[in-house]
Amino acid sequence: MISGGVHPLSFKRLSRNFPIQEFLQPERVVLPLSQHTGAAATPVVKKGDEVVQGQLIGQANGFVSSCLHASISGRVSSVDYCYLPSGRRSLAITIENDGSNRRIETISRDWRSLASEQLVEGVRQAGIVGMGGAAFPTHVKLSLPPGRRAELVILNGCECEPFLTCDERVLREETAGVVEGLQIICRAVGTGKATVALEGDKDGLDEIVRPYLKKLEPELKVELKILPERYPQGSEKQLIEAVTGRQVPSGKLPIDVGCLVFNVQTALAIKQAVTEGWPLVQRVLTLGGLVEKPSNLRVAIGTPVEAILNFCQVKLDGRKRLVMGGPMMGQALPETSLPVLKGTSGLLVLGPREGFSEEAPCIRCGRCLQACPMRLAPAEIGRQARLGNWEGCRQLYVNDCIECGCCAYVCPSRLPLVAWFKWAKAELREKKTA
Amino acid sequence: MEKLPLLSPAPHLHSSETTGQVMWTVVLALLPAAAGSIFFFGLRALKIMAVTVVTCLVTEAASQAVFHRPVRVKDGSAVVTGLLLSFVLPPRLPLWMAALGGFSAIFLVKELFGGLGYNIFNPALAARAILLASFPVEMTRFYPPFQTGVDAVSGATPLTAVKEHLAGPLPSLKEMFLGVRAGCLGETSVLLLLLGAALLLARRIITWHIPLAYLATVAVLSAIFRQNVAFQLLAGGLILGAFFMATDYVTSPLTSRGKLIFGIGCGIITVLIRMQGGYPEGVCYAILFMNMLVPMIDRLTYPVRYGAVLPEKKSSGQA
Ligand code: SF4
Ligand code: SF4
Numbered sequence: 077m078i079s080g081g082v083h084p085l086s087f088k089r090l091s092r093n094f095p096i097q098e099f100l101q102p103e104r105v106v107l108p109l110s111q112h113t114g115a116a117a118t119p120v121v122k123k124g125d126e127v128v129q130g131q132l133i134g135q136a137n138g139f140v141s142s143c144l145h146a147s148i149s150g151r152v153s154s155v156d157y158c159y160l161p162s163g164r165r166s167l168a169i170t171i172e173n174d175g176s177n178r179r180i181e182t183i184s185r186d187w188r189s190l191a192s193e194q195l196v197e198g199v200r201q202a203g204i205v206g207m208g209g210a211a212f213p214t215h216v217k218l219s220l221p222p223g224r225r226a227e228l229v230i231l232n233g234c235e236c237e238p239f240l241t242c243d244e245r246v247l248r249e250e251t252a253g254v255v256e257g258l259q260i261i262c263r264a265v266g267t268g269k270a271t272v273a274l275e276g277d278k279d280g281l282d283e284i285v286r287p288y289l290k291k292l293e294p295e296l297k298v299e300l301k302i303l304p305e306r307y308p309q310g311s312e313k314q315l316i317e318a319v320t321g322r323q324v325p326s327g328k329l330p331i332d333v334g335c336l337v338f339n340v341q342t343a344l345a346i347k348q349a350v351t352e353g354w355p356l357v358q359r360v361l362t363l364g365g366l367v368e369k370p371s372n373l374r375v376a377i378g379t380p381v382e383a384i385l386n387f388c389q390v391k392l393d394g395r396k397r398l399v400m401g402g403p404m405m406g407q408a409l410p411e412t413s414l415p416v417l418k419g420t421s422g423l424l425v426l427g428p429r430e431g432f433s434e435e436a437p438c439i440r441c442g443r444c445l446q447a448c449p450m451r452l453a454p455a456e457i458g459r460q461a462r463l464g465n466w467e468g469c470r471q472l473y474v475n476d477c478i479e480c481g482c483c484a485y486v487c488p489s490r491l492p493l494v495a496w497f498k499w500a501k502a503e504l505r506e507k508k509t510a
Numbered sequence: 511m512e513k514l515p516l517l518s519p520a521p522h523l524h525s526s527e528t529t530g531q532v533m534w535t536v537v538l539a540l541l542p543a544a545a546g547s548i549f550f551f552g553l554r555a556l557k558i559m560a561v562t563v564v565t566c567l568v569t570e571a572a573s574q575a576v577f578h579r580p581v582r583v584k585d586g587s588a589v590v591t592g593l594l595l596s597f598v599l600p601p602r603l604p605l606w607m608a609a610l611g612g613f614s615a616i617f618l619v620k621e622l623f624g625g626l627g628y629n630i631f632n633p634a635l636a637a638r639a640i641l642l643a644s645f646p647v648e649m650t651r652f653y654p655p656f657q658t659g660v661d662a663v664s665g666a667t668p669l670t671a672v673k674e675h676l677a678g679p680l681p682s683l684k685e686m687f688l689g690v691r692a693g694c695l696g697e698t699s700v701l702l703l704l705l706g707a708a709l710l711l712a713r714r715i716i717t718w719h720i721p722l723a724y725l726a727t728v729a730v731l732s733a734i735f736r737q738n739v740a741f742q743l744l745a746g747g748l749i750l751g752a753f754f755m756a757t758d759y760v761t762s763p764l765t766s767r768g769k770l771i772f773g774i775g776c777g778i779i780t781v782l783i784r785m786q787g788g789y790p791e792g793v794c795y796a797i798l799f800m801n802m803l804v805p806m807i808d809r810l811t812y813p814v815r816y817g818a819v820l821p822e823k824k825s826s827g828q829a
Contacts, residue, residue, distance in 0.1 A: 079816070084523050238523060313816065326817040403522040426522050435580050437627035439529055439587075442764040451813040455764060473815055481521030488529045495519035 078314040080449040081306045082482045084238050084404070091362055091370035092241040092279065096249055098374045099387045100358065103173050105147050105378030106158055106415040107133065110166035112205040113212045114140035119169055125152045130180035130355055133169050136200065142213045142418075143203035147357035147376035150174040161400045161407040161414050168415075171378070183353040187260050195264040195350055202349030203418075204356045208232060208243075208310065208339035209401055211419035214346065217338075218264050220331060226265040227334035230319055231258050231343060234275040234303065234310035237402025240422045242360040243340040245372040248281055250344055255288045257343030260350050262296055265336060270298045271319050276305030307404060308480040312337045314449050326476050356418060363388055365403075365424035366396060375416055382412035384423060392425065399424040404481040432484070432492035444483035444493065450476050454483035454493050461496040466507070469500040477501070533586030535715050539706030540593045540754065546689055546699040550655035551601040555695050558599055558608050563592030565612030573621035587626050591615050594634035597696025597750060598794065599641070600652050607645055611637045631801045632761045635751075635794050642794075652692040665692045669746045669790040686744040697747040707753035716757040719769035720776075724752040727777025735785050748780065751793035761801045768804075768811035775800045 110116035117134030121127060127146040134144030150173045158168040187195060200215035220226060231254070235243040247254055262270055272289065274282060282300055289298040303309055303318050313324045315337055322333040330337055338346075341359060348354040357377055364370040367390045375384060381398070392398060392412070399406040400414070402422055416423075444454035452473055460468035477497045484493040547555040570588040574581045595615050599608055615637035623629040642649045654665040668680050668691055681691040689699025696703075710716045725743060732742040743749070756762060756776050763772050776796045783792025 082525070084525070317816070323817045326815070328817070397518065397522065399522050403520075405520050406522065407520065408518055408522065424522075432518065436529065436582075437625060439532070439627050439759045440762075440764060441532065441759045445764050445813065450816040452815055453764065453808075453812050456808070456812075476815060476817065479520075485521050485523060486525050486527075488525075488527045488532050490524065490528070492519050494521065498519075 077304070078306055078309055078318050078449050079451055080447050080482060081308060081314070082447050082485050083305065084307060084485065086276070086305065087239045087364070088241050088244070091239070091364050091372060092244055094245075094369075094371050096242075096245050096360055096372045096374050099379070099384065100374065100376050101148060101173060101175070101177070102376060102379045102383040104153070104170060104380065104383075105173075105376055106168050106170050106380060106413075107144055107147065107378040108158060108160055108166040108168040108415065108417065109134045109144060110164075111144075111160070111211060111417040111419070112142040113210065114138070114142065114216075116166060117141060117144045119155050119167065121152050121155075121169065123152055123155055126150075126174075127152060127171060128178040128180055130182075130357060132355075133171075134203075136203075136213075140213060140216055142205050143201060143355070144169070145203055145355040145357050146171055147378050148173045149176050149178040159410075159414065161409055161417070163410075185351060185353075187263065187350045190350070192264050192266060195260060198350045198353070199264075199346055202345065202353075202355040204342060204345045204349055205418050206339055207341040207345065207356075207359060207419060207421070209405065209419050209421055210312075211417065214338075214342055217331075217336060218261070220265060224331045225334060226267045226331060226336050227269060228320065228336075229258065229262050229265065229267055229270040230315060230335060230337045231270065231272045231340065232310055232312075232315055232337050233278075233281075233340050234273055234315060235340075235421075236275055236305070236307045236310035237404050237406075237422070238307075239364040239424055240362045240402050241364075242362045242372050242421055244278055244281060246344060246360050247340050248284060251285055251288050253344045253347050254340055255285070255292070256351070257345070257347035258298070258338070259292065259296060260346055261336070261338055261343060268296055270296060271301050272298060273301050273303060273315055273319055275303045275309055278302075308449055308478070308482065311449070311478055311480060313478065326473070359416070359418065359420070361416065361420055362422045363390070363424075364422065365399075365426050367425050377418055378415045380413050380415050381409065381423060384416070385412060390425060395428045397426045397428065399426055404485065405479065432495070433490045434492060436489040436491060438487075438489055438491060441488060443486040443488065447482040447486045449480060449482060450478055452477060454497075457500070458491055458493050458496055461500045466500050466503045469497070470504055474500045475504065529587075530585045532715055533590050535713055536590045536710065536754075537586055537593065539709045539715075540590070540597070540696070542702040542705045543597065543696045543699055543750075544593065546702040547597070547695045550689055550698060551653070551695060554601055555596075557605060558601070558603060558695060559593060559596040561605050561608045562596040562599070562612040562615075563589055565609045566592035566595070566616050569613050569616040570621070573617050574625070577621060577625070579625055582626075585626075588616060591620070591633045593696075594754060595637050597754075598634060598638045598694045598747060600649060601695055602651065602653060603641075603645075603648055607641060607648060610644075611641045614640045627760055629760055630804075631798055632755055632758050635755055635798050638794055639798060652694075654692045655690055655698070667692045667746070667790065668741070669784065672741075672745075673784075673790040680741075683740050683744060686741070694747060697750040700744050700749045703749045703753060707749075710753070710757075716753070717766065717769065719766050720756045720762060720773040721752040723770045723773025724748075724756055724776045724780075727774045728781055731778065731781040735781065737785075742781075742784070746784075746791040747793040751776070751780075751797055755793070756797050756800070761804060763804050763807045763811060765808070765811045765813060768807045771807050771811065772800050772804070775803065
């Protein structure tokens, strides 16, 4: 059980029963070279080049970086700056679809014959990053720091954000692939113990998964855990607490308590990378919210949001908000030309609502303290942030904040607490580097 | 490409509860006791309530305008303050004094300190303290219920009667529970107050921590002082204070542990004043005193944050 957290309506039944639909051939894709944590990739194609699906177009720049591949076949029409949903800018490669649907040769190999380093290298070359949202390069996670041992691998099937059902669908429809991915991960980090964590009522999903896990014994002992519904249980640190009772010390990594957490779709991508040599060029996301037909869609990475909206005949009436990611942590988009990234798990149309109130008073109701899964004191940090006292924020551990949004969710005064905390963190980072 | 309006930071969902709702629920919870007060003390009670509520509202709107703060009278917090203030005034207080109280509560105690959320003291109680210091005679002249007309005879509150060993029968415990006794406007009927408190607890506007810690402490200490425990719990403004005053968000601690400490502190001081102090009743000063300690209690009771514990220590604890 995690401490704190909130329990918003999940809205998952709106889309959970719709099988994954495919929309893989948009007219154009925009592939930012910096859509992962770490250094931006370096472009290895130039304007006018012909590329085929799966071809490397951006080379990882150093260890903490990620490779990038063409998600459709076609011609590179530009290598230029574009905006990311976060508001940052990144160099991006735009490819116009030529309709030929050519792709790289895939291979077929047995991962059991490969050494750990080869597995990790395969993941690196496939440009795989955490697909739950954080987009941290997966090969970095798989390369254990010296002296650290992975005791337990956790497959994160919690998907605790409301509306999102894409991971659930993938696990349901591609159970074998996901489970094989989990096996590969365990092999790569050298552990024989794993946990598959699901949350709440997933409509019998556990019964589908369980037989697959049984087959892995005794080589791999996998426990299936069904956790009570609670947001933000799918957050790495909270999930580790919920599954093992351990806490990742402040400023440390999950591996420091012997745990590694992987998202369902990341596991599937790892399987495809290692056994087929197929890079990460597609993902499944949930289109939901105020749309007539919510759906789970497999799309090419880089597909502009507007193409998806057109494909699904979604109309925005100018007052609705479009959110990329989940409703708790996702970003409201300023425009519809932004592309789907490797870490994009949802596309939500939400109604207009009263915004946050910068000026409202904090009535010290204490609800935010109850809700904070990191057990911080958001009300107090907020008070310091309002005064511009960033150092005061640091002393109240604003850097431990995971930006889950629980505090702002419960705040009756509708203070934009998370926005303040992000700001405080950015100021503190700047001060450190200055 | 379509431009989208309404950029707003995450989270994009929100619990439906607002500050206004919280405050108006508190008002609702005070209504049974307010009605009881009119029943026991007549229209006079209604007049005092009206005067304090209106002065509070007007003072709030005026000071927010003067201080260039957004005017947010609608959030109901001034109504709560006004009602609570009237509840701790004696039934026959001259109306202009009640108005002065309303002004003090909002202007001196709340807005001068920075407005809602920044005041240190509970506005209603601090205003009562100011009135008590300024008009000691009028503020301590009480009347038994159901006396209308000009020839009403004043009568001591049960706590005063006990303290000063006055002759004459004390109200029975049942009468005290129902509210048939002399006292401030809204403090007498324990039954009606508990009705409102139940609403606040059920709606999770308040938690049980402060009231329970407060009442339990008073009960235990009263027993130690060899007092009638039930009498001590029902008398004075204890129930009103424990459920409606000490639980004021702004002037009480943020954490559950802090709330327990706060409640216990209020209980100790209340009993000490009742037993040893110069006043018959100690609820008001006990809460005001503890209000001052809130920043310190908060600092001492912040939850232990996630990841603050070293894994070595932690794992030995749960193995
Ligand atoms: S302070 Fe940070 S971690 Fe705590 S609830 Fe708010 S956003 Fe989440
Ligand atoms: S939830 Fe909002 S109003 Fe309540 S204490 Fe936290 S910041 Fe203040």
